[in-house]
Amino acid sequence: MTLLEWRDEYRIGIAEVDHEHQGLIGLINDVHAALEADRSSARIEEFLGEIYARISAHFALEEKDMRARRYPEFSQHKADHERLLDDIRDIMDEHSESGVLDDQAFANRLAAWFGGHFKTYDARLHSFLQAQR
Amino acid sequence: MKFLKSALRLLFLRLEQVCEKFFGPSLNPFVHLGSLGWFLFWIVTVTGIYIYVFFDTGVTQAYASLEYLSREQWYLGGVMRSLHRYASDAMVVVVALHMLREFSMDRMRGNRWFPWVTGVPLLWFLYACGITGYWLVWDQLAQYVAITTTEWLDSIGIFAEPIARNFLDSSHLAGRFFTLMAYIHIAVPLIMLLFMWVHIQRHAYARVNPPRMLGFAVLGALVALSFVLPAMSQAPADLDRVPFDVGFDWFYLTVYPLLDIVSGRVLWAALVGGSVFLTLLPWLPPLRKTPAAVVHLDNCNGCGRCFADCPFGAITMVGRTDGTEFDQEARVDADMCMSCGICVGACPTATPFRRAAALVPGIELPADPIAGLRDQVLAATGSLRGSDRVVVFRCAHAGTLDTLADPGVAIVPMPCVAMLPPSFIDLVISRRHADGVLIAGCAEEDCFERLGNRWTDERIASQRDPHLRARVDRDRVAVSWASPVQQHRTRETLAQFRQHLRSSVASPHAGRTGTAWRAQLSQLAAPLRVVGATAVLGAVALLIGWFATRPAYAYLDRDQALLKLSFSHAAQPLQPCRHYSPQELAKLPFNERSATTCKRGRWPVYLEFELDGRTIHRATHRAAGLWDDGPSTVYASFRVPAGQHRLAVRLRDSGRATGFDYASSATVSLTSGQNFVIDFRGTEGGFQFGRAPAHGRSTQEVPP
Numbered sequence: 097m098t099l100l101e102w103r104d105e106y107r108i109g110i111a112e113v114d115h116e117h118q119g120l121i122g123l124i125n126d127v128h129a130a131l132e133a134d135r136s137s138a139r140i141e142e143f144l145g146e147i148y149a150r151i152s153a154h155f156a157l158e159e160k161d162m163r164a165r166r167y168p169e170f171s172q173h174k175a176d177h178e179r180l181l182d183d184i185r186d187i188m189d190e191h192s193e194s195g196v197l198d199d200q201a202f203a204n205r206l207a208a209w210f211g212g213h214f215k216t217y218d219a220r221l222h223s224f225l226q227a228q229r
Numbered sequence: 230m231k232f233l234k235s236a237l238r239l240l241f242l243r244l245e246q247v248c249e250k251f252f253g254p255s256l257n258p259f260v261h262l263g264s265l266g267w268f269l270f271w272i273v274t275v276t277g278i279y280i281y282v283f284f285d286t287g288v289t290q291a292y293a294s295l296e297y298l299s300r301e302q303w304y305l306g307g308v309m310r311s312l313h314r315y316a317s318d319a320m321v322v323v324v325a326l327h328m329l330r331e332f333s334m335d336r337m338r339g340n341r342w343f344p345w346v347t348g349v350p351l352l353w354f355l356y357a358c359g360i361t362g363y364w365l366v367w368d369q370l371a372q373y374v375a376i377t378t379t380e381w382l383d384s385i386g387i388f389a390e391p392i393a394r395n396f397l398d399s400s401h402l403a404g405r406f407f408t409l410m411a412y413i414h415i416a417v418p419l420i421m422l423l424f425m426w427v428h429i430q431r432h433a434y435a436r437v438n439p440p441r442m443l444g445f446a447v448l449g450a451l452v453a454l455s456f457v458l459p460a461m462s463q464a465p466a467d468l469d470r471v472p473f474d475v476g477f478d479w480f481y482l483t484v485y486p487l488l489d490i491v492s493g494r495v496l497w498a499a500l501v502g503g504s505v506f507l508t509l510l511p512w513l514p515p516l517r518k519t520p521a522a523v524v525h526l527d528n529c530n531g532c533g534r535c536f537a538d539c540p541f542g543a544i545t546m547v548g549r550t551d552g553t554e555f556d557q558e559a560r561v562d563a564d565m566c567m568s569c570g571i572c573v574g575a576c577p578t579a580t581p582f583r584r585a586a587a588l589v590p591g592i593e594l595p596a597d598p599i600a601g602l603r604d605q606v607l608a609a610t611g612s613l614r615g616s617d618r619v620v621v622f623r624c625a626h627a628g629t630l631d632t633l634a635d636p637g638v639a640i641v642p643m644p645c646v647a648m649l650p651p652s653f654i655d656l657v658i659s660r661r662h663a664d665g666v667l668i669a670g671c672a673e674e675d676c677f678e679r680l681g682n683r684w685t686d687e688r689i690a691s692q693r694d695p696h697l698r699a700r701v702d703r704d705r706v707a708v709s710w711a712s713p714v715q716q717h718r719t720r721e722t723l724a725q726f727r728q729h730l731r732s733s734v735a736s737p738h739a740g741r742t743g744t745a746w747r748a749q750l751s752q753l754a755a756p757l758r759v760v761g762a763t764a765v766l767g768a769v770a771l772l773i774g775w776f777a778t779r780p781a782y783a784y785l786d787r788d789q790a791l792l793k794l795s796f797s798h799a800a801q802p803l804q805p806c807r808h809y810s811p812q813e814l815a816k817l818p819f820n821e822r823s824a825t826t827c828k829r830g831r832w833p834v835y836l837e838f839e840l841d842g843r844t845i846h847r848a849t850h851r852a853a854g855l856w857d858d859g860p861s862t863v864y865a866s867f868r869v870p871a872g873q874h875r876l877a878v879r880l881r882d883s884g885r886a887t888g889f890d891y892a893s894s895a896t897v898s899l900t901s902g903q904n905f906v907i908d909f910r911g912t913e914g915g916f917q918f919g920r921a922p923a924h925g926r927s928t929q930e931v932p933p
Contacts, residue, residue, distance in 0.1 A: 188582065
C-alpha cells in the first residue's frame with residue numbers, strides 16, 4: 097500500500113522542485129513499505145528522522161527558489177512549511193514518548209498537509225511562475 | 230615569534246577587557262578596527278574634497294590658501310583641515326592595531342593569507358598618502374619632508390638627475406610642482422581604495438562600516454580634538470633657510486629621523502625587507518592543514534545555505550554534475566576553506582534526528598563528521614546526573630573551559646559553535662539528553678571564524694535558517710560569548726543558568742543573546758560607562774593630536790648653517806668628435822652620413838671640496854646614462870657652524886691625470902639657519918657661490 101501518490105497537478109514548474117517533490121513522495125512510500133516488514137521502534141525513528149531531514153532540505157531549496165524569484169507570498173508559504181515541520185516534529189516526539197506510531201494517522205496527516213499545501217500554496221506559486229514567464 | 234605572538238595576544242585581550250567595561254562588547258573599538266579604518270578613510274576623503282575646493286597650487290598660494298581655511302574660516306574649513314589631518318593620523322593607529330591584532334590572534338595564517346598579504350601594500354599607500362599630504366602645505370615641515378623625501382628617493386639611484394635638486398633653493402622651485410603633488414595626493418588614495426576593496430574580497434559580509442554609535446563617537450572625538458588642537462601650518466617654507474626645529478607628525482614620518490643614523494639605501498632595504506617578511510608571515514612556519522569541507526551530492530539538493538553562511542567565500546554554487554534534475558550543487562574551494570564547519574551548521578540534512586549510518590550531511594568536515602558529533606553528544610550526556618544537566622558546546626577558540634568540569638556538565642568541543650546545526654539543540658532538549666544547552670564561543674563581534682557568533686545568535690533568534698524551532702524552550706538555551714581571558718564570565722553564566730534550570734520559578738529570560746546574563750554581570754552603571762568611553766576616546770584623540778606635531782624634530786642646531794654642493798655638469802667626451810674624411814663618407818650609406826663622428830661616453834667628474842683648509846668631500850661622479858654620456862650630477866650637503874668660512878672647490882672633467890679643470894674659492898659668512906648653495910655652470914664661468922652675490926670675495930682661479 098502506498099501512503100501518498102504523486103499527481104501531475106502537483107507540478108509547480110520549477111524542475112528541481114518538482115523532481116524533489118516526487119522523490120520525497122517516493123521516499124515516504126519506500127520507507128513505509130520497509131516498515132511493514134520491520135516495525136521496531138528504532139526503525140520507525142530512523143524513518144521519521146530521514147523524512148524530517150529530507151523535507152527540511154526540500155523546503156530550504158524551495159525557499160531559495162522563491163527568494164530568487166522574489167515571490168511576494170514567500171512568508172505565508174514559508175509559514176506553511178514550518179507548520180508541516182512542526183507537525184512532523186510533534187509526531188516524532190509522540191513516537192519517542194510512547195514508542196508507538198499510528199501509521200494510518202501519520203499517513204493521513206501527511207496526506208492532508210501535502211494535499212492542502214499543493215492545492216493552495218504550491219498552486220499559487222505555480223500560477224505566479226506562469227505569469228512571470 | 231610564538232612568544233611574541235602570545236604576549237601580544239594577552240596584551241590585546243586584557244586591553245579589550247578594560248575597554249569592554251566602558252564600550253560594552255558590541256561597541257568595543259578593538260573588534261571594529263578594520264571597519265574603523267574604512268570609516269576614517271571616508272572622513273579623510275570628504276574633508277579632503279572640501280579642502281581641495283579651496284586649495285591653490287603654487288609656491289606661495291598653497292600656503293596662503295590653507296592659512297585662509299585655518300584662520301578666516303576656522304569654524305568650518307579649519308575643522309575640515311584638522312579632521313583631515315587627525316583622521317589620517319588615527320588611521321595609522323587603527324591600521325597598526327588592526328595588523329598587530331590579527332597577527333597576535335593568528336587570523337592571517339594558512340588559507341587566511343589573502344587579506345594579510347594584500348594589506349602590506351596598503352601600508353605603503355597609506356604612508357605615501359600622508360607624506361604627500363604634508364608636502365602640499367608648503368610650510369617648514371613640508372620643506373623638511375620635500376627635501377628629506379627627495380634625497381631619500383635619490384639614494385636609490387634610479388633618477389638620472391637628483392629630484393632633490395628641485396628644492397635646492399627658492400630659485401629652483403616651480404609652482405607646477407604643486408599641481409603634480411596635488412594629483413599624486415589624490416591618485417594614491419584612489420589606488421589605495423582599490424586595494425582596500427581587494428583586501429576584503431575573500432570575506433563574505435565584510436564589515437566596512439563600524440556600528441553607528443561607535444562611528445559617531447569616533448567622529449565626535451576627532452571633531453572635539455579639531456577644536457582643542459586645531460591643525461595649523463608652521464612658518465611658511467623658505468628654501469633659502471633651513472628650519473631648526475620642525476613640528477613633526479610622528480605617525481607618518483616615523484622612519485624619517487632614522488635617516489640621520491643610516492643611509493637612505495639601508496633604510497629602503499630595511500623597509501622593503503620588512504615588507505617581504507610581513508608578506509611571508511602567514512606561512513612562517515607553514516600551517517598544518519585541516520582537511521577542507523567536502524560535499525556529499527547524495528545529500529545536497531543545492532539549497533545554498535552553506536554558501537550563504539560561509540564566512541570566507543570558500544563555497545560557490547555551481548551547475549549540477551551528477552545528472553540529477555537539481556540545478557545546483559555546492560562546491561568547496563579547498564584553498565579558501567578554513568575548516569570551521571559553519572557550512573555544516575547551515576546544512577538542513579545535518580540533523581541528528583537522522584540515525585547512525587544514514588547521518589551524512591550535504592556538506593561536512595572530514596575531520597569532524599556530524600555523525601561523530603552526534604555520538605559524542607549522546608556519550609557525553611549519558612552519564613549526566615541531576616535536574617540541571619547542561620551540555621556545553623564549546624568553540625575551539627574559547628579556551629579549554631576545564632574549570633567547568635562537573636557531574637552535571639558535559640563539554641562538547643567543536644571548531645566553531647556555528648558548526649552546530651540548531652536541530653542538535655532541539656534533540657538534546659526534546660529527548661531530555663540534558664536540561665539545558667549552553668553555547669560558549671568567542672567574544673561578541675570577535676568570532677575567530679568571523680561570523681560564527683552572528684549566525685548562532687540569528688539561528689537561535691529564528692532570524693536565520695536553519696533556525697532553532699520555536700518549540701524549543703528558549704529558557705533552556707543560553708549563550709556565552711567570551712574571550713579566553715573572560716572564562717569567568719562563561720563560568721558565571723553557566724552557574725546562573727543551572728540555578729535557573731533547577732528552580733521552577735520563571736526567571737529572567739536566559740536568552741537568545743545572553744543579554745540578561747550580561748546585564749547582571751556588568752558592574753558599571755550606564756552613565757559611568759559613557760563617561761569612561763568618552764575618557765578613553767578623548768585620551769586617544771589627545772595622544773593623536775599631541776604626536777601629530779610634538780615633540781619637534783631638531784633638524785638643524787641653532788648655531789648651524791647648511792652648505793649644499795650640487796650641480797649637474799656634462800664632462801668632456803672621452804674622445805673629441807672628428808670630421809669624416811671624404812673617403813669614409815663615401816663608404817657610409819647615404820642616410821647615415823654626417824659631418825662628424827663622435828664616440829659616446831664622457832669622463833667622470835672628479836670633485837674636491839675644502840672647508841677652511843680641510844678637504845671634506847672628495848668623490849668621482851660617473852656620467853649618467855647607459856652609455857655614460859649624460860651629465861654627472863653632484864648632490865651633497867654639509868652642516869657647518871654659522872660664521873665665516875673659507876670654501877674651495879676643485880673639479881676635473883677631462884682625461885687629465887692630475888690637476889683640475891676648474892677651481893674656485895670664496896670666503897663666505899654664513900648666518901645660522903642659512904641654506905647656502907654652491908652651484909657649477911660650465912658655460913657661465915664655473916662655480917657659483919650662493920644664488921645672491923656671495924657674502925665676501927670670490928675668486929675664479931686659473932687652472933694650473
